[in-house]
Amino acid sequence: MAAVKSQAGPGAMQSATGRKNYGLVRHCVQEKADAQKHRQNSVLRSSVGFGEAWPAKLEQTNTVLSLQSSSVHLPYRSPESVEMDEIMAAMVLTSLSCSPVIQSPTQRDPLPHGPLDMECGGGELSDSGSSGYWSWEHAPSPSVTETDSSMGQLGDEGLHPEPGARDELESRWCKVSSRGAYRCLWPSCRKVLTSRVGMKRHIRILHLGGAEQSHREEDFYYTEVSSEEEEPTSPSLSFISGPWSSCSSTPSQPTSREALPSSSAFSQSAPSSVWQIHTEHLYQACAPIEMTKSPDSPPSCEWTSARLQLRPQISMSRSRSVSVGEQWPQRNNVPTRSHTISASPSRGHCAIRKGRGEAKKCRKVYGVERRDQWCTACRWKKACQRFPD
DNA sequence: ATTGCCGGGTT
DNA sequence: AACCCGGCAAT
Incomplete structure (x- = not known):
């Protein structure tokens, strides 16, 4: 009884004759207490881990974050001063994801499913891999990984792009300043026009069937290229850069081209998937790190220390832009799960003792x-x- | 402190 | 075998 009193408080007290339920009540109370304890511990642990990983991640993801901030008209700030504002910006982006422009890509279901659709579909991209987390932060293919990481780097003037496809992406991004041509990104159509209006017309008439409702959708099917960049690009790169650039209302704007689509693409599927993602993420926090490390990752020791930091930067931006607003539910959920796991021993422990008080005895x-x-x-x-x- | 009951003692 | 109880673990 004393134990009950101390653990469950006065409300859970059982009379001597009511001892029949004593065990059950106590078990529930005990598990509750355990749950709270685990939750606190897990929250504490996760928050600590987050805090550790955060600064380093800030440095690496500064680009994406600042881009996001720019999309909500927040001025660029140094990584050291951005933490809270980034969270706020991410939340704002999450809420902004319901804007018509952002949603429009997902309305193209009847269209043939080229890479564009998959990419601009938002949810399809993030969930295409399957179970959310791994498909998000685990780039399914090297090309995507590279693209993701280069996405973050290209916007970051402080980082040096790497050779290979990244160069191409860089040129693609850099062409913004030297824009001159527009390439149709429709599958198997690489038509290049020098006029945006012409390109839109081309897409609308040839690919969208001239539908009136496709009024704004042409933006998603062409990308702006520099006149000298006519060599074909790998599909994964082209289809990624294209829709992303065009998802914004003004495709030629480098900042919005990156921030808006990312937020839109993920926010549509994020609330549920990211929720699970982070759950699994924390759950798998002990998983090997190096396996997910991209070969292009900057040789920073900080990047090898924290698991999140090893993710492609765009993935991190996704997670953050969408999930920061969801962080609390996630965190509240994670400990619950860990509690479920960690409670099993305690349950087994209780099972051994379960018999006592379970059944009424003559006494x-x-x-x-x-x-x-x-x-x-x-x-x-x-x-x-x-x-x- | 109370309870359930094992182990052992006594008759 | 029937009965009783010390003592312990669990609560």
Whole structure:
């Protein structure tokens, strides 16, 4: 009883005669307490880990974050001063994801499913891999990984792009300043026009069937290229850069081209998937790190220390832009899950002791004063035969 | 402190 | 075998 009082408080007190439920009540209370304890511990742990990973991640993801900030008209700030504002910006972006422009890409279901659709579909991209987290932060293919990481780097003037496809992407991004041509990104159509209006018309008429409702959708099917960049690009790169650039209302704007689509693409599927993602993420926090490290990752020791930092930067931006607003539910959920896991031993422990108090015994039923009504075993201080466990 | 009951003693 | 109880673990 004293134990009950101390653990469950006065509300859970059971009378001596009500001891039948004592065990159950106590178990529930115990698990509650355990849950709270685990939750606190997990929250604390996760928050600590987050805090550790955060600064380093800030440095690496500064680009994406600042771009996001720019999309909500927040001035660029140094990484050291951005933490809270980034969270706010991410939340704002999340809320902004419901804007018509952002949603429009997902309305193209009847269209043939080229890479564009997959990419601009938002949810399809993030969930295409399957179970959310791994498909998000685990780039399914090297090309995507590289693209993701280069996405972040290209916007970051402080980082040096790497050779290979990244160069191409860089040129693609850099062409913004030297824009001159527009390439149709429709699958198997690489038409290049020098006029945006012409390109829109081309897309609308040839690919969108001239539909009136496709009024704004042409933006998603062409990309702006520099006139000298006519060599074909790998599909993964082209289809990524294209829709992303065009998802914004003004495709030629480098900042919005990156921030808006990313937020839109993920926000549509984020609230549920990211929720699960972070759950699994924390759950798998002990998973090997190096396996997910991109070969292009900057050789920073900070990047090898925290798991999140090893993710492609765009992935991190996704997670953050969408999930920061969801962080609390996630965090509240994660400990719950960990509690479920960690509670099993405690449950097993309780199972051993479960028998006691579970069943009424003669002593409890009749009381000491009516001992004559006890079963023989109880009278002999043996295992009760009338109310066996 | 109370309870359940094992182990052992006594008759 | 019937009965009783010390003592322990669990609560």
